[in-house]
Amino acid sequence: MFFVDTIEVAGLGNRSYLAGGGREAVVIDPPRDVDRVIAAAARRGVRISHVVETHVHNDYVTGGPELARLTGAVYLVPAGARVSFERTPVRDGDSTVVDADAGLALRALATPGHTPHHTSYVLEEGGAVVAVFTGGSLLIGTVGRPDLVEPRLTEDLARAQHASAHRLADELPDETAVLPTHGFGSFCSAGRAEGSATTIGKEKSANEALTRDVDTFVADLLAGLDEVPAYYAHMGPANAAGPAPVDLTPPAVADADEIAARLAAGEWVVDLRNRVAFAEGHVAGSLNFEAEGQLATYLAWLIPWGRPVTLLAESAGQLAAAQRELVRVGIDRPAAAATGEPSTWVREGEPLAAFRRATFADLADVTAVTGRHPGDSLVVLDVRRSSERARGFIEGSVHIPVHALHGRLGEIPAGEVWVHCAGGMRAAIAASLLDAAGREVVAVDDAFTAAEKAGLTVRTA
Numbered sequence: 284m285f286f287v288d289t290i291e292v293a294g295l296g297n298r299s300y301l302a303g304g305g306r307e308a309v310v311i312d313p314p315r316d317v318d319r320v321i322a323a324a325a326r327r328g329v330r331i332s333h334v335v336e337t338h339v340h341n342d343y344v345t346g347g348p349e350l351a352r353l354t355g356a357v358y359l360v361p362a363g364a365r366v367s368f369e370r371t372p373v374r375d376g377d378s379t380v381v382d383a384d385a386g387l388a389l390r391a392l393a394t395p396g397h398t399p400h401h402t403s404y405v406l407e408e409g410g411a412v413v414a415v416f417t418g419g420s421l422l423i424g425t426v427g428r429p430d431l432v433e434p435r436l437t438e439d440l441a442r443a444q445h446a447s448a449h450r451l452a453d454e455l456p457d458e459t460a461v462l463p464t465h466g467f468g469s470f471c472s473a474g475r476a477e478g479s480a481t482t483i484g485k486e487k488s489a490n491e492a493l494t495r496d497v498d499t500f501v502a503d504l505l506a507g508l509d510e511v512p513a514y515y516a517h518m519g520p521a522n523a524a525g526p527a528p529v530d531l532t533p534p535a536v537a538d539a540d541e542i543a544a545r546l547a548a549g550e551w552v553v554d555l556r557n558r559v560a561f562a563e564g565h566v567a568g569s570l571n572f573e574a575e576g577q578l579a580t581y582l583a584w585l586i587p588w589g590r591p592v593t594l595l596a597e598s599a600g601q602l603a604a605a606q607r608e609l610v611r612v613g614i615d616r617p618a619a620a621a622t623g624e625p626s627t628w629v630r631e632g633e634p635l636a637a638f639r640r641a642t643f644a645d646l647a648d649v650t651a652v653t654g655r656h657p658g659d660s661l662v663v664l665d666v667r668r669s670s671e672r673a674r675g676f677i678e679g680s681v682h683i684p685v686h687a688l689h690g691r692l693g694e695i696p697a698g699e700v701w702v703h704c705a706g707g708m709r710a711a712i713a714a715s716l717l718d719a720a721g722r723e724v725v726a727v728d729d730a731f732t733a734a735e736k737a738g739l740t741v742r743t744a
Contacts, residue, residue, distance in 0.1 A: 284304070284305075284385065285302065285303065285304055285382075285385055285387055285406070285408050285413065286302065286303060286304075286327065287300055287301070287302040287406070287414060287460075287462065288300065288301040288302070288323055288327070289462075290313075290314065290319060290320060290323060291467075292314050292343070292611065293467070293468070294577055294578060294579050294580065294608050294611075295342060295343050295468075295469060295577075295579060295580060295611060295612070296465065296466070296467045296468025296469030296470070296471075296472070297312075297314070297342070297343065297464055297465055297467065297469050297471075298312075298462070298463070298464055298467060299311060299312050299313050299314055299320065299464070300312070300416060300462055301320060301323050301324060301327070301331075302381070302387075302406055302414070302416075303327065303329045303332075303381060303382050303385070303387065304329075304381070304382035304384060304385020304386075304387050305329070305382070305384060305385055306329060306330065306382055306384055306385070307329055307330050307331075307332040307381060307382040308324055308327065308329040308330070308331055308332065308381065308382070309331070309332065309333040309334070309335055309379075309381045309389060310324075310331055310333070310334045310335065310350060310356075311335045311337065311404065311416045311418075311462075311464070312335070312336060312337055312340070312345070312347075312416075312418060312464040313334060313345060313346040313347055313350050314343065314345075314346050314611055315343065315344045315345060315346040315349075315526060315529055315610050315611050316346065316529060316531070316607050316610060316611065317346040317349050317350040317353065320346070320350060321350070321353065321354070329382075330354070331350070331354040331356045332356055332357065332381060332382070333356050333357045333358075333359060333379060333381060333389070334347050334350050334351045334354075334356045334357070334358050334359065335359045335373075335389065335404055335416075336358075336359065336360045336361070336364075337361075337401060337402055337403060337404070337416065337417070337418025337419065337420075337464060338361060338364065338397060338398040338400060338401040338402065338418055338419060339360075339364045339365075339366065339398060339400070339519055339522045339523055340471075340518060340519070340522055341398075341431040341432075341471065341515045341518050341519050342465070342469055342470060342471045342512070342515060342518060342612075343518060343611050343612055344518060344521050344522060344526045344610070344611060344612065344613050345522050345526060346526075346529075347360070348368055348525045348526060349526070349528050349529075351370075357371050357379075358370045358371060359371050359373045359379065360372065360373065361373055361374075361391075361393075361400040361401065361402040362374045362400070363399060363400030364398075364400045364523070365523060366522075366523050366524075366525065367523060367524050367525055368524075368525035373391045373402060374391065374393075375391055375392065375393035375402070376390070376391060376392075377390070377391045378390045378391075379391075381406075385408070386408055386409040386410075387406065387407070387408055388406075388407050389404045389405065389406060389407070390404065390405040390407060391403075391404055391405075392404070392405060392415075392450065392451065392454070393447075394417070394418075394420040394421075394447035394448075394450065394451065395440065395443040395444075395447060396420060396426065396427065396429055396440050396441070396443040396444030396445075396446075396447045396448075397418065397419030397420055397426070397427030397428070397429060397431070397440070397444065397465075397471070398419070398431070398432055398440075399432065399436070399440065399443075401418060401419060401420055401427075401447070402418075403415055403416060403417045403418060403420050403421075403447075403451065404416045405455065405459075412455055412456055412459050413459070413460065414459060414460040414461075414462055415451060415455055415459055415460070415461055415462065415483070416462050416463075416464075417451065417461055417462065417463045417464075418463065418464045418465070419463070419464060419465045419471055420444070420447050420448065420451070420463070421447070421448050421451050421452075421461055421463065421486060421490065421492070422463045422465060422466035422472055422473075422474075423461070423463065423466050423478055423479070423480075423481045423486075424466075424474065424478070424481075424486075424489055424490055424491075425466065425472055425473050425474030425490065425491070425492075426444045426448060426472075426473050426474075426490070426492050426504070427444070427463075427465050427466075427471050427472060427473060428470075428471060428472065428473040428508060429441040429443070429444055429473070429504070430505075430508050430511070431471065431511065431515060431519075432519075437505065438501065438505065441500075441501045441504050441505060442497060442501055444473075444492060444504070445492050445497045445500050445501065446497075448486075448490065448492035448493055449492075449493065451483065452483055452486065452487050452493050455483045456483065457482060457483050457484030457487070458482055458483070458484060459482060459483040460480070460481075460482055461481045461482060461483060461485075461486060467479070468577070470509070470510075470511065470512050470515075470580070473504055473507065473508065474491075474507065491503065491504075507670075509668060509669075509670050510668055510669070510684065510686065512580060512583065512584040512686070513583075513584050513585075513588075513686065514583035514584055514588065514612055514613070517588060517613055518612070518613065521613055526613075527615075529610045529615065530615065530616060531603070531606055531607060531610065533599070533602070533603070533620065534594070534602075534606075534616065534617040534618070534619055534620040535618075535619045535620070536619065536620065536621060537593055537619035537620060537621045538621070539627070539628055539629055539630045539631075539633075540630060541593075541619060542566060542593060542595075542619075542621065542628055542629075543629075543630060545591070545593050545618065545619065546566070546568040546569070550590065550591045550592070550593060550618065551570060551586055551590055551591070551592045551593070552566060552568065552569040552570065552592075552593045552595065553569065553570050553571075553572050553582065553592055553593065553594055553595065554566065554569045554570065554571050554572075554595045554625075554715075555572065555573065555574040555578070555594060555595060555596045555597070555601055555602070555605050556571070556573070556574075556595070556596070556597050556601075556625075557573055557575065558571055558573055558640075558707065558708065558711035558726070558728065559640065559728075560597075561711065561715065562637060562638055562639070562640050562711070562714070562726055563637055564625050564626075564635035564636070564637050565625055565635060565636055565637070565715075566595065566625060566628050566629055566635070566636070567629075567633075567634075567635070567636040567718075567719070568636075568719045569595060569715070569719070570712070570715045570716060570719060571711050571712060571714070571715035572712060573708060573711065574596070574601050574604060574605050574608075576708045577708070578605060578608050578609070579608040579609055579611055579612045579614075580612070581685070581686075581709070581712060582609065582614070583609070583612040583613070583614060584686045585685070585686055585688075585689055585712070586614075591618035592614065592617055592618060593617060593618050593619045593620060593621075594606075594617045594619075594620040594621075595620070595621050595622075595625070595628055596620065596621075596622045597622065597623070597624075598622055599622055601622075602620055602622055636718060638714060638718050638723075638724050638725065638726060639724075639725045639726070640725070640726045640727075640728045641701065641725050641726070641727055641728070641729075642727065642728070642729040642733065642737070643703070643727060643729045643731075643733045643734040643736075643737040643739060644729075644733070644737040645727075646663070646701055646727060646734075646737070646739065647737040647738045647739050649661065649701075650739075651738070660698050661698060661699060661701065662681060662695060662696050662697075662698045662699065662700045662701065663677050663679065663680040663681065663700075663701050663702075663703070664680065664681050664682075664683065664695060664700050664701065664702040664703070664713065664717075665677065665680045665681065665682045665683075665703060665704075666683060666684060666685035666688060666702060666703070666704050666709050666710060666712075666713040667682075667684065667685075667704050667705055667709070667731070668684050669682075669684065671705060671731075672744065673743070673744040674743065674744075675731070675735075675741045675742070675743050676741065676742055676743075676744070677703075677734055677739050677740065677741060677742075678739075678740040678741070678742050679740075681694075681695060681696065683695070685704065685709040685712055685713050688713055688716055689716055692716070692717070692720050692722075695717075695722070698723075699723045699724070699725065700717055700722055700723065700724045700725070701724075701725045701727055702714050702717065702724060702725070702726060702727060703727035703729070703731065703734075704731070705730070705731045706729075706730055706731070707726070707727070707728040707729060707730075710726050710727055710728065711726055711728070713726075714726035
């Protein structure tokens with residue numbers, strides 16, 4: 284009897300898998316913090332015999348080389364991937380025994396599209412297909428995006444994605460479980476995945492790669508591609524070189540003087556507390572990236588790559604969880620850290636900074652009572668992505684996506700800035716950037732769907 288355990292990497296919208304029988308198991312697309320994977324295998328009482336990559340990842344740093352080293356597992360990587368470390372190259376059709384006693388084997392299927400070398404792995408029990416690990420190929424209701432490797436290859440890879448999806452659908456039984464790595468909030472997904480489980484049969488009726496002709500599919504796929512997080516440019520090279528082991532020991536403790544000195548030196552001091560607590564009181568100049576939000580994605584996207592970062596957390600547990608999130612995207616060691624209350628993070632006599640939070644109804648009230656309107660003496664800043672804004676925006680609002688805001692603060696008109704996103708998390712990040720820059724800011728902590736209901740004029744592009 285076989286098992287498949289899912290190892291969620293929720294902050295990045297990814298999944299890794301541990302699959303095996305009674306004695307041995309394989310790990311597919313492991314995260315960088317491999318202790319979680321080793322613990323999962325220990326709970327099952329199995330030895331990790333193989334570690335497998337579906338492709339060289341662009342959205343996170345893999346734990347593959349380190350996991351293989353620690354466990355003595357065979358490390359399987361698609362033969363076409365250009366890497367600088369020892370591995371066992373895998374080619375289309377290759378079969379690997381995972382657990383002989385359980386009759387478990389993996390069969391490689393070349394499924395280019397997300398990358399040129401992308402490979403899916405069919406899990407077979409006694410020769411019967413039971414599941415397929417599709418990585419960034421066939422996802423739930425969509426496919427992996429084809430534009431992360433080289434712009435000149437994007438259309439060819441999009442066509443390859445269509446062909447690969449059809450290969451999987453044609454060669455595998457309808458009841459085959461489809462187990463992708465991406466698609467649960469990852470920016471590697473070309474569309475929004477719906478649901479958490481699927482099969483080949485379900486995808487045949489729901490996935491646009493399988494329900495549309497290739498030309499229509501490619502045109503729609505390319506038209507719908509969203510922004511690429513800036514840190515992706517560093518992930519592929521790190522994975523091709525072979526990432527170093529991680530160090531999750533606590534960082535050096537920073538006192539109030541050191542925090543002030545690091546801010547003065549232009550380093551980033553990141554407050555991990557929730558956005559409500561941050562708005563009520565924080566170290567002037569610090570930035571708010573909630574530990575419970577998409578910390579790794581947005582901090583890695585916004586921070587100048589390689590800039591030292593000091594973390595401020597409400598507890599040692601929050602700090603440790605943040606460190607774990609950040610190593611997954613190559614932010615390996617915080618320069619320093621502090622835990623506790625913000626009053627202990629400032630020097631004696633120095634006040635905490637704060638700014639207001641509001642709703643769209645509050646914004647509507649301000650415009651009605653004062654006669655101030657967006658684009659007049661009141662600045663409404665929309666920090667959503669362009670694809671979101673195209674579906675509706677507040678008339679007169681300024682648009683700068685949050686990932687571009689740090690470099691474009693000078694473009695924001697004078698006046699009080701009411702900043703919003705789709706739900707509040709990104710608005711909080713943006714508000715902290717504006718507050719650190721000395722702007723008077725109000726963070727709109729509300730769902731954008733409430734804007735029109737509040738009486739604000741919403742236009743569509």
